[in-house]
Amino acid sequence: MAERMREPLVNAVLxxxxxxxxxxxxxxDEPFYVGLASRVAILALAGVGLNLALGSxxxxxxxxxxxxxxxxYVAGIAxxxxxxxxxxxxxxxxxxxxESMIVVWVVTLAVSAVVALAIGAVSLRTAGVxxxxxxxxxxxxxxxxxxxxxxxxxxxxxxxxxxxxxPFVDTGDxxxxxxxxxxxxxxxxxxxxxxxxxxFGAALQCARMNPERLATLGIAPFPVKLTAFTLSAMITGLxxxxxxxxxxxxxxxxxxxxxxxxxxxFVILGGVGRLFGPVAGAALFILxxxxxxxWTDRWQLVLGLVLLSVVLFARGGVIGLLxxxxxxx
Amino acid sequence: xxxxxxxxxxxxxxxxxxxxxLKASDDIDLTVLPGEIHALIGPNxxxxxxxxxxxxxxxxxxxxxxxxFGQDVTGWSVAARARLGLGRTFQVSxxxxxxxVLRNVMLAVQARSSGAFGFWAPVRRDARLRTEALxxxxxxxxxxxxxxxxxxLSHGERRLLExxxxxxxxxxxxxxxxxxAGLGPAGTRELTAFLAGLKTETGMLLVExxxxxxxxxxxxxxVMVYGRIIASGSVAEIRAxxxxxxxxxxxxxxxxxx
Amino acid sequence: MSLAFLIEQxxxxxxxGVMLFLMAAGxxxxxxxxxxxxxxxxxxxxxxxxxxxxxxxxxxxFWLGLGGGFLAAAATGAxxxxxVIRRLYDRDHLDQVLATFALIxxxxxxxRWVFGDRPLYLDVPAVLSGAVPLPGGGGYPAYRLAIIxxxxxxxVGLYLLIAKTRLGMQIRAGESDREMIGALGVDIRRLxxxxxxxxxxxxxxxxxxVGALQSVQVGxxxxxxxxxxxxxxxxxxxxxxxxxxxAVLVGVTDTLGRVFxxxxxxxxxxxxxATSVGSSLAAMAIYLLMAAVLTWRPKGLFPVDG
Numbered sequence: 001m002a003e004r005m006r007e008p009l010v011n012a013v014l015x016x017x018x019x020x021x022x023x024x025x026x027x028x029d030e031p032f033y034v035g036l037a038s039r040v041a042i043l044a045l046a047g048v049g050l051n052l053a054l055g056s057x058x059x060x061x062x063x064x065x066x067x068x069x070x071x072x073y074v075a076g077i078a079x080x081x082x083x084x085x086x087x088x089x090x091x092x093x094x095x096x097x098x099e100s101m102i103v104v105w106v107v108t109l110a111v112s113a114v115v116a117l118a119i120g121a122v123s124l125r126t127a128g129v130x131x132x133x134x135x136x137x138x139x140x141x142x143x144x145x146x147x148x149x150x151x152x153x154x155x156x157x158x159x160x161x162x163x164x165x166x167p168f169v170d171t172g173d174x175x176x177x178x179x180x181x182x183x184x185x186x187x188x189x190x191x192x193x194x195x196x197x198x199x200f201g202a203a204l205q206c207a208r209m210n211p212e213r214l215a216t217l218g219i220a221p222f223p224v225k226l227t228a229f230t231l232s233a234m235i236t237g238l239x240x241x242x243x244x245x246x247x248x249x250x251x252x253x254x255x256x257x258x259x260x261x262x263x264x265x266f267v268i269l270g271g272v273g274r275l276f277g278p279v280a281g282a283a284l285f286i287l288x289x290x291x292x293x294x295w296t297d298r299w300q301l302v303l304g305l306v307l308l309s310v311v312l313f314a315r316g317g318v319i320g321l322l323x324x325x326x327x328x329x
Numbered sequence: 330x331x332x333x334x335x336x337x338x339x340x341x342x343x344x345x346x347x348x349x350x351l352k353a354s355d356d357i358d359l360t361v362l363p364g365e366i367h368a369l370i371g372p373n374x375x376x377x378x379x380x381x382x383x384x385x386x387x388x389x390x391x392x393x394x395x396x397x398f399g400q401d402v403t404g405w406s407v408a409a410r411a412r413l414g415l416g417r418t419f420q421v422s423x424x425x426x427x428x429x430v431l432r433n434v435m436l437a438v439q440a441r442s443s444g445a446f447g448f449w450a451p452v453r454r455d456a457r458l459r460t461e462a463l464x465x466x467x468x469x470x471x472x473x474x475x476x477x478x479x480x481x482l483s484h485g486e487r488r489l490l491e492x493x494x495x496x497x498x499x500x501x502x503x504x505x506x507x508x509x510a511g512l513g514p515a516g517t518r519e520l521t522a523f524l525a526g527l528k529t530e531t532g533m534l535l536v537e538x539x540x541x542x543x544x545x546x547x548x549x550x551x552v553m554v555y556g557r558i559i560a561s562g563s564v565a566e567i568r569a570x571x572x573x574x575x576x577x578x579x580x581x582x583x584x585x586x587x
Numbered sequence: 588m589s590l591a592f593l594i595e596q597x598x599x600x601x602x603x604g605v606m607l608f609l610m611a612a613g614x615x616x617x618x619x620x621x622x623x624x625x626x627x628x629x630x631x632x633x634x635x636x637x638x639x640x641x642x643x644x645x646x647x648x649f650w651l652g653l654g655g656g657f658l659a660a661a662a663t664g665a666x667x668x669x670x671v672i673r674r675l676y677d678r679d680h681l682d683q684v685l686a687t688f689a690l691i692x693x694x695x696x697x698x699r700w701v702f703g704d705r706p707l708y709l710d711v712p713a714v715l716s717g718a719v720p721l722p723g724g725g726g727y728p729a730y731r732l733a734i735i736x737x738x739x740x741x742x743v744g745l746y747l748l749i750a751k752t753r754l755g756m757q758i759r760a761g762e763s764d765r766e767m768i769g770a771l772g773v774d775i776r777r778l779x780x781x782x783x784x785x786x787x788x789x790x791x792x793x794x795x796x797v798g799a800l801q802s803v804q805v806g807x808x809x810x811x812x813x814x815x816x817x818x819x820x821x822x823x824x825x826x827x828x829x830x831x832x833x834a835v836l837v838g839v840t841d842t843l844g845r846v847f848x849x850x851x852x853x854x855x856x857x858x859x860x861a862t863s864v865g866s867s868l869a870a871m872a873i874y875l876l877m878a879a880v881l882t883w884r885p886k887g888l889f890p891v892d893g
Contacts, residue, residue, distance in 0.1 A: 060681050122878045125885045129624045129680050129824060133816040134881070140813045141874035148867040199439050199447035199455075206425050206436055213423045216385070217440035217498060218411035224445045257809060261688045268685055298700065304692030311686045312674055 007323035011276040015186070018044075018283065022178050034174040035246070040279075040286045041181040042242045047266035047278025048188045049235030054264070055273035056196050057228040058208030062132050063119070063139030064263045067233040069255030070115060071108040071240025073146065076158035076250035078104050083161055101164040101171060101180075104241050112237030113230050115142075120229040124222060136257060143255040157251025160244060171245075181242050185279070188235050193275055195231070204228050236263065265307060271319040280318040336399050337362050338502040338532040339384065344393035346379055353379040354390060355556035361502060366524070366533045368543045371553035377536050378420065380553070381506050384534070385417050386410045398501060411440075416500030416531070418491040420507045424479045430490055431475040434462035437497035462497065469493045469523065485516045492520070502532045509539040521545050544568070590723035596846050597839065602731045604838025605738025609793035610815035611822070611830040612745060613786020619825030619891060620758055620782050621676050626687040627667070628790055628815070629808025630694035635660040635791025636798040636807060637698055640707035649712035653795045660791020661784045668783040673776065695805045706802035734796050741789065742831050749827065758782060814841075817873055821880045823887030832888060837873050844872035 018040060025033035046068055053059040081088050081097025089095040098104060123134045147155050163171050170176050195201055203224050206214040211221040244250040253259065262285070269284050270277030288306070293299040314321060337360040344357040353376040361367045371377055382388040384395060386407035395403045402410050411417075425433050435458045439447075442458075452458065466472050469489045474482060482490065488508055495503055508524070509517045521542045524533065537543050543550065544564055551561040552573050560566075560573045567573055614628050638659035643652030671690065675683045711730045718726030749755035757778050794808070801807070818837050822829025849865030856864060880888065 054681075060684065062684060122881055125881060129618065130820060130886075132624060132680060132684060133820050134877070136813060137817050137820065137874055137877060140810075141871050144870035145867055148863070148870045150863060194449050194451070197451045197453060198449055199443060199452045200445050202432070202436050202439060202452045203445035205428070209425050209427060210423060212387075212407075213425060214436075214440075215407035216411055216417055216419075216423075217437050217494070218408050219440045219445045220406055220408035227445075257813065264681075264685065264688075268681075272681070298696050300692045301696035301700075304689040304696065307689035308671065308686055308693070311678075311682050311689065312671075 007274070007319065010280075010319055010322045014276055014279050014283070018279065019182060022175060026175050031174055034178055036286060036290060038174070038178040038181050038246050039243075040283050041178065041185045042239050042246060043263075043266060043286065044279040044282035045181070045185045045188055045242070046236045046239035046263050047270070047282055048185070048192060049232045049237075049239060050263050051232075051267050051273070051275075051278050052192050052195070052235065053229050053232035054267055055277070056192075056201065056208065057204050057225055057232075059124075059225060059229055059232075060132050060264075061135040061229070061232075062257070062260050062264065063135030063137075064233070064236050065255050065257065065259035066119070066135075066139035066142045067112045067116060067237040068240035068243065068259060068263065069142065069146065069250070069252070070111055071237035071242075072244035072250035072254040073152065073158075074108045074111055074237075075104050075164070075241040075244040076160055077152060078107065079160040079162060079164060080152070080158055082164075099162065099164050101166045101245070104164050104245075105238060108237045108241040109234045112234045116230040116233030117226065120226045120233075124225050124229065136260065139255065139260055140257060143252050143257075146252045146255055153251065155252060157249060157253070160248045160250065163245050163248070177246065181246075184238065184242070188238075189275060189279075192235075196275070200224070200227070265303075269307075269310060269318060274319045277319050284318055337396075338365075338398060339534060340394075340396040341380075341384070342394040342396070344380070344383060344390045344395065346383060346388065346390045352376075352556040354383060354393075357393070357556075357558055359551060359558065359561075361532045361534050363532055364528055365548045366528060366535055366546050368535045368537060368547035368550045369553060370537065370540075370543060370550060375553040376556040377553055378506070379556075381417070381504055381534075381536060385415065385504060411498065414498075414501035415504065416495035416498045416502070417504035418488075418495050418506060418508055420510065420536075422484075422487040422491055424487060424490060424494070426479050429476055429478055430471060430482065431459070431462055431466065433479060433490060434465050434493050434497050435459065437494040438462050438465070441498050465493050465497045468496065485512050488512060488516075488520070492523075496527075500531050502534070503527075505533055505535045505537070507536055507538060509537055509542050517542055589725075591721045591725040594721050594723065595725065595727055596842055598727055598731065598735070600839030600842035601835060602735050602738075602838070603842055604835035605735050606793050606797060606834075607811070607814055607818050607838055608738055608831050608834035609741060609789045610811055611818040611834050612741070612827055613789045614815055615819045615822070615825055615827060615830045616758070616782055617786050618819070621779055623672065623676060624680055624683050624687070625672070625786075626684060626812065627690035627694060628786070629810075629812030630691050630698075631660045631664055631787040631790040631808070632794035632811055633694065633698060633803075633805065633808040634663050635794030636709075636803045637702050637707065637794075638791070639795030640709040640798045640803040641702065643709055644707065649710065649799070652709065653792070656795035656798075657788050657792050660794070661788035663791075664787020665780050665784040667787075668780045672783060673779060676779070691809070698805050704805075706804035707798075708802055709798040711799045730799065737792070737796065741792075742827075745827055754778075754781065814873070817877050819887070821877055821887055823889040823891055825891035826887070826889040829887055829889035836876070840876050841869075841873050844869040848872070 018037060022034040022037035025031070025037070046064070050061065050064045053061050077088060078098045082099045083097065087094050087096050119135065119138045123131050123138070126134060152158055163177070165171050166180065169180060171180065203214060203219050207221040207224050214221050240254060243254065266278045266281035266285055268281065270279065270281030288303065289299060292302050296302070339361040341357050341359040344354045346354040357380060369377055369380070379388060383390050386405055390403065394401055397410060397413055397415060400413070402413065425436065428436070432453070435452065438458050438461045439452065463472065463475065466475055469492055471486060471489055471493060474486060479487065479490065492508065508520060512520060517539055524546055527533070535543070535546060547564055549561065549563060550567040551558050552567065553559070560570050562570070610628065610632060614625060617623050617625055635656040639652040639656030642655035643649050646652070667690065671686060675686055715730040715733050717729050719729050719732055720726050749758055814837060818833040819830055821836060822833030845866070848869040849862045852861035852865040855861070884890070
């Protein structure tokens with residue numbers, strides 16, 4: 001049974017390492033690494049979201065930056081109006097900004113869900129390569145929409161001068177903010193774990209592997225996939241809101257196709273369809289980025305070569321290398 | 330409900346479907362009555378698969394009506410027809426290859442009992458689904474294969490699993506698309522006996538090339554050639570029909586390849 | 588609003604459409620014949636633009652530059668096909684997306700390395716620097732008209748190539764049945780390399796010509812790539828005719844939307860809001876067009892496989 005235990009072991013080490021790293025950094029007074037750990041946790045969360053659609057549902061969304069960026073803009077816009085004391089909407093009812101992180105999260109989840117339902121409803125009418133291109137195109141649409149909004153910074157984006165707050169937690173403290181991100185990441189992992197193993201998860205996996213069979217059993221694949229796509233977008237949107245608060249800044253770059261590509265890369269580097277794959281993928285990505293980026297300006301070139309080799313030669317991703325082939329039952 | 334008890338389970342009226350110049354269904358009328366096995370035979374390319382797809386919902390006919398259990402379901406989706414009580418097996422096994430045998434059947438049981446929407450409880454440990462699925466596997470004799478991945482099953486076992494998944498839906502009507510294909514003589518005998526025992530539970534539309542199985546099982550036989558039903562009647566009538574012999578059975582004896 | 592203005596904007600739309608067609612034709616051919624989704628197609632456009640601008644800068648001749656860009660893109664395409672792309676034909680679309688995404692990163696960084704961070708500029712050749720008078724007054728840049736002519740000539744050429752030549756017959760056979768074409772004794776590897784290089788060359792041609800209208804820089808390929816995706820989604824993936832129709836539709840919608848939507852909203856809203864709402868909507872116009880087409884025909888206007 002050693003083989004069966006390897007993946008959970010790798011997962012546990014991964015999650016513990018992500019917790020211990022910033023704690024150590026605080027002890028050694030190296031605040032930079034706390035921020036780095038927060039980045040890993042947030043991007044992993046974005047990847048966990050995409051993994052639900054891509055890994056479990058087989059929906060290769062090349063537009064998840066749309067949700068990531070929407071989350072970012074919700075955080076940015078809430079902060080802007082709270083800071084200015086101005087209204088987001090004056091009519092028919094007055095909606096202002098907010099300094100509450102909970103409000104930012106709830107609004108992010110709602111906005112991501114609505115947009116994902118709309119994008120999904122059109123995109124899921126198609127499959128395969130059409131789906132990839134259409135999700136990419138819709139994300140690009142939102143990107144250009146953000147650029148054309150002078151109120152919210154247009155191409156330059158928005159600064160968040162004051163991070164929103166939570167009761168009992170000092171979100172301004174880097175370690176506390178990391179712990180918030182970490183807790184959300186763990187919650188999302190637990191949630192997707194339950195989801196994938198539930199009745200819904202069984203139907204979703206069948207929709208990925210054999211949609212015709214699912215329909216023959218009396219379950220229409222479309223609503224199953226749309227639900228998964230929407231939940232996936234909500235998780236990635238939440239990550240976007242945290243990301244903007246971490247950086248104190250949101251810009252159309254969060255919505256760009258490169259960002260969509262990166263989120264896919266987290267999932268693939270870690271191993272598709274593995275629950276903790278995005279955590280491994282995001283950690284590896286950020287580590288490579290900071291260390292190789294510090295050593296050469298040509299980080300993108302290295303990333304490209306690494307990614308190309310992973311796709312051509314190491315298809316199981318990091319967790320695949322560490323834990324062996326995925327189990328099926 | 331009385332309708333569905335008294336009337337035909339399946340009723341096709343004037344079904345037409347053309348692909349370009351090819352008439353795949355040319356004015357098809359056909360019924361399956363409760364407790365009946367209605368066999369559909371015909372040479373390859375006669376339009377049987379098209380007809381199955383029109384009944385199951387994968388294809389929409391150009392004209393005509395499909396009625397299931399007294400309801401007009403012509404525009405309905407595959408899933409909606411399945412929920413109404415239509416089960417089917419595929420000519421080429423269509424299973425979830427990466428799931429175990431048991432999980433395939435559990436999925437079918439789940440589909441009947443609650444559909445897709447249960448987001449929290451682990452499905453694998455759901456005792457009710459498990460018990461019922463194991464019961465179905467027991468009926469088709471696949472119990473000892475329950476834990477194996479589908480990819481490890483033999484061809485014959487996959488056919489049985491197809492039947493098990495259809496049965497798990499507790500269908501009122503079963504569409505069987507060449508269930509005997511590739512089974513070999515012993516397997517064919519076993520499955521024939523098994524299907525004969527199912528007659529009290531569900532009506533069946535049986536598309537099959539194996540004439541021994543057809544003659545053993547069918548209450549009625551319809552013969553399809555070039556998109557048309559050229560003859561329909563009891564086993565004895567079809568055996569006796571000169572037209573059928575000429576159009577189909579004769580062919581079969583000369584070219585048993587299909 | 589004058590007639591000349593309307594004609595000018597229409598021509599701008601057609602010119603954009605023609606550029607998009609040159610991009611989309613390669614994408615759709617590669618998908619139709621090899622079943623490959625190639626995100627790095629925008630990089631080939633960039634390669635064409637860089638080589639065109641660089642050679643023109645060195646030699647002083649736009650035409651040498653354009654020819655050089657065309658050939659450089661074709662050669663790069665052939666090389667990439669042999670080294671990377673042919674390993675991806677049997678892979679799923681996810682692997683194709685990732686590998687070609689990686690190629691974008693590699694190409695962008697290499698271009699930065701070779702040509703530097705600063706954008707290059709390319710002048711319109713002297714012969715075409717004038718304007719052609721329009722009916723109703725005013726003039727239209729001859730260079731843009733030349734682009735339209737080149738694009739339409741390419742469309743006709745592609746049609747003849749596919750309909751009338753041996754290579755075209757092999758391409759059509761490859762689209763309908765990959766195994767059969769191997770059985771026919773066609774060297775399938777060379778055919779695939781040729782098709783990929785042809786698509787790359789068209790992208791390079793587009794990049795070279797656009798180089799004289801905008802600055803040549805890293806990252807110029809991807810916005811065009813995504814528009815080309817929208818084009819082939821609308822036209823139907825795999826259909827060259829669909830690519831042409833889709834490209835002109837997208838080009839005209841985008842151009843006219845940007846010009847007229849703000850004016851249209853100006854009739855309803857105060858000027859500042861009208862500009863903002865109008866331009867936001869214009870930025871989204873082609874994507875809404877795409878969504879509408881898909882709702883109506885999920886496989887595009889000219890679906891290839893039924």
